[in-house]
Amino acid sequence: MQTDIKNIIGVRFSKVGKVYHFDSSSAPDLRLGEHVIVDTSRGRHLGEVVEILAETPPQPDGGWKSVERRATPRDLLLQQSWRQKQTEAMINCRARAAELGLLDTIKVVAAEYNYDGSRLAFLFSTDIEEKVDLKSLRKDMAEIYPNTHIELRQIGPRDVAKILGGMGACGIETRCCSKFLTEFSPISIKMAKEQGISLTPEEITGMCGRLRCCLIYEYEQYVEARKTLPKRNKRVVTPKGEGKVVDVLPMSDKVTVLIEVEGERPQQFTFLREEIQPWDELEALRRKSEAPCDRHENGGCTCGKAKKN
Numbered sequence: 001m002q003t004d005i006k007n008i009i010g011v012r013f014s015k016v017g018k019v020y021h022f023d024s025s026s027a028p029d030l031r032l033g034e035h036v037i038v039d040t041s042r043g044r045h046l047g048e049v050v051e052i053l054a055e056t057p058p059q060p061d062g063g064w065k066s067v068e069r070r071a072t073p074r075d076l077l078l079q080q081s082w083r084q085k086q087t088e089a090m091i092n093c094r095a096r097a098a099e100l101g102l103l104d105t106i107k108v109v110a111a112e113y114n115y116d117g118s119r120l121a122f123l124f125s126t127d128i129e130e131k132v133d134l135k136s137l138r139k140d141m142a143e144i145y146p147n148t149h150i151e152l153r154q155i156g157p158r159d160v161a162k163i164l165g166g167m168g169a170c171g172i173e174t175r176c177c178s179k180f181l182t183e184f185s186p187i188s189i190k191m192a193k194e195q196g197i198s199l200t201p202e203e204i205t206g207m208c209g210r211l212r213c214c215l216i217y218e219y220e221q222y223v224e225a226r227k228t229l230p231k232r233n234k235r236v237v238t239p240k241g242e243g244k245v246v247d248v249l250p251m252s253d254k255v256t257v258l259i260e261v262e263g264e265r266p267q268q269f270t271f272l273r274e275e276i277q278p279w280d281e282l283e284a285l286r287r288k289s290e291a292p293c294d295r296h297e298n299g300g301c302t303c304g305k306a307k308k309n
Helices: 073-083 086-099 135-144 157-164 189-194 219-227 279-290
Strands: 008-012 019-023 035-040 043-052 067-070 106-113 119-126 149-154 235-238 241-249 254-259 267-272
Touching: 008 035, 019 035, 019 043, 035 073, 043 073, 086 106, 086 119, 086 135, 106 157, 119 157, 135 149, 189 219, 235 254, 235 279, 241 267
Parallel strands: 119 149
Antiparallel strands: 008 019, 008 043, 035 043, 035 067, 106 119, 235 241, 241 254, 254 267
């Protein structure tokens, strides 16, 4: 049975946007950097080819969306022209939202035209959990922009931060989400704990008010490194004697051990992983070596130890 092989490409619609896959059978021999007109769930859009897949990935639900054709110079000029009108559209939407008393409910973040101006999406955010009734706002925008399909699309706080850009909470000039992150990964407090990061809001919260995306960058490395290191409060044997682990340094493959010496103040020392041994394992071996064998009672034992009562 012959497999239906598709010419699948990856298309991006914004500079740091998510990559979507399309069937390019109708426009063969596409190259990276070329622009195409594609059919999406939100109408026809113009995007840039950023991937050419060598193998066909699993087909998504509903089948592959298709590439309609290569973009022409006229398409690119149209897109540039309509993008210049997006700020004005956003201002008009904000003004109408204010007249309708919606500014306490929603914040209009941006307006996005598709390449030929046939569709206009207003992106907004809200802090309330209830669904906001925006029928009047949508109707008014449709009157201001006739012959244009109007869409009001809610986005989350991370998407808002990505669109607005600006300096990151850590001080870098451009936020990670605006600079290179094409998708947002789930972030949890556990990731901060695993890396020994302070849980104060200032340390782990980004400009969007959510946990910082960078908490996931080294999380897996910390998890793997900790698997080979003893946990805190575990007793270990070191070159300087027996002690208790008081800190773990996963990225350095080291632990800090508190060693108590009779008649002296306790001291902390840092050791590499290969310099320490688990106290409980050594203690188990010691006890086993001191225990007499079971053949004492039957005779013939050569271990040289007396049977303990």
